[in-house]
Amino acid sequence: MTITPVYSVVIPVYCESQGLFKLLQELYQVLTPLNKEFEIILIDDGSPDNTWLILGQLCLQYPSLKAVRLSRNFGKEYALSAGLELAKGEAIIIMDGDLQHPPALIPAMVNMWRSIPKPDIVEAVKTRRSQESFFTRAGAKLFYSFLHKTSGYDLRGASDYKLFDRKVLNAWSRMGEHNLFFRGMSAWLGFNRVQIPFEVPDRLSGSTRWSTKNLIKLAITGVTSFSSLPLHFVTFSGGIFLLVAVIIILQTLWLKLIGYAVNGFATVIILLLIIGSLLMISLGIIGIYIARIYDEVKLRPRYLISETLNVLNSEQDFTESRPDPEAKLDRFHRSSRSN
Numbered sequence: 425m426t427i428t429p430v431y432s433v434v435i436p437v438y439c440e441s442q443g444l445f446k447l448l449q450e451l452y453q454v455l456t457p458l459n460k461e462f463e464i465i466l467i468d469d470g471s472p473d474n475t476w477l478i479l480g481q482l483c484l485q486y487p488s489l490k491a492v493r494l495s496r497n498f499g500k501e502y503a504l505s506a507g508l509e510l511a512k513g514e515a516i517i518i519m520d521g522d523l524q525h526p527p528a529l530i531p532a533m534v535n536m537w538r539s540i541p542k543p544d545i546v547e548a549v550k551t552r553r554s555q556e557s558f559f560t561r562a563g564a565k566l567f568y569s570f571l572h573k574t575s576g577y578d579l580r581g582a583s584d585y586k587l588f589d590r591k592v593l594n595a596w597s598r599m600g601e602h603n604l605f606f607r608g609m610s611a612w613l614g615f616n617r618v619q620i621p622f623e624v625p626d627r628l629s630g631s632t633r634w635s636t637k638n639l640i641k642l643a644i645t646g647v648t649s650f651s652s653l654p655l656h657f658v659t660f661s662g663g664i665f666l667l668v669a670v671i672i673i674l675q676t677l678w679l680k681l682i683g684y685a686v687n688g689f690a691t692v693i694i695l696l697l698i699i700g701s702l703l704m705i706s707l708g709i710i711g712i713y714i715a716r717i718y719d720e721v722k723l724r725p726r727y728l729i730s731e732t733l734n735v736l737n738s739e740q741d742f743t744e745s746r747p748d749p750e751a752k753l754d755r756f757h758r759s760s761r762s763n
């Protein structure tokens with residue numbers, strides 16, 4: 425008989441082989457004194473280095489460690505969702521595997537979760553970001569303020585270091601989208617939440633595993649999943665241009681009536697260029713949303729698992745159950761019938 429753990433720690437890792445020993449050591453140091461059953465779930469997001477090999481060794485050493493290997497690099501959000509679907513605990517702690525989310529904070533998070541009135545989400549909030557380049561910092565600032573203005577969610581300082589109560593994870597599991605933006609999704613969920621400040625230490629080894637391309641993709645997913653305001657921008661700019669067009673038409677007609685020939689070549693060129701660029705941008709924005717819809721209706725699984733360690737077959741059922749194409753199709757048909 426398997427004992428249901430009280431705490432599940434879910435960590436996506438990509439090429440983190442160098443820091444895994446230290447990570448596990450620190451996690452055991454803080455989790456063992458809590459005197460409750462726990463499980464640590466590490467998801468190898470298709471690392472090309474020896475991360476999976478090291479995880480194999482660690483699974484022999486640490487019985488509470490479960491490891492899952494995805495069939496390729498799907499991205500952090502997808503690796504995280506694989507781990508969350510496997511987690512069995514009453515409290516689920518989500519963190520990064522590079523020790524930038526210090527395990528020493530876990531006892532304080534757990535104490536908050538156990539306190540009365542019991543919060544449903546304990547979120548660690550960054551009071552200081554780690555050493556980052558000027559462009560990363562400026563890009564993050566721009567993205568968060570744009571997201572705040574378009575969607576209303578203020579995620580400045582938010583991190584993916586969180587503790588979820590079981591009922592929050594159950595609610596998260598009902599969010600069936602394919603394009604994942606974990607930070608935004610957890611803000612959308614609501615529930616009672618408390619915050620705990622922490623300073624982000626520098627990376628244990630190597631540099632960020634996020635490529636600029638993936639960060640831009642995540643930022644676009646973040647905005648398009650939580651706001652349709654960019655689509656309204658298309659209508660808004662169309663309206664402004666209609667207004668300007670009416671003024672120019674009236675002026676041209678008036679000049680023609682009084683017999684004055686216009687030499688407004690520059691005006692025509694400028695207008696053409698502006699309208700052309702705006703049309704392109706508008707089509708692009710609509711295209712991004714169509715691509716999102718296309719991704720969602722393809723009903724592909726979010727990730728694929730190639731190997732597991734210390735995971736029972738019964739626990740692996742989750743790979744079949746999420747996302748549930750049957751249920752999704754059913755929902756799709758029902759909604760198209762009701763329209």
Ligand code: UDP
Pocket residue numbers: 435436437438439440469497498499500503519520521522524631632633634
């Ligand atoms: N990560 C992942 N898949 C990826 C990129 C990153 O699982 O494609 C993991 C990474 O190993 C780490 C966490 O996600 O545990 C956060 O990544 P990173 O530290 O590179 O991000 P940053 O701290 O720079 O935001």
Ligand code: MG
Pocket residue numbers: 520522524627632
């Ligand atoms: Mg990091």
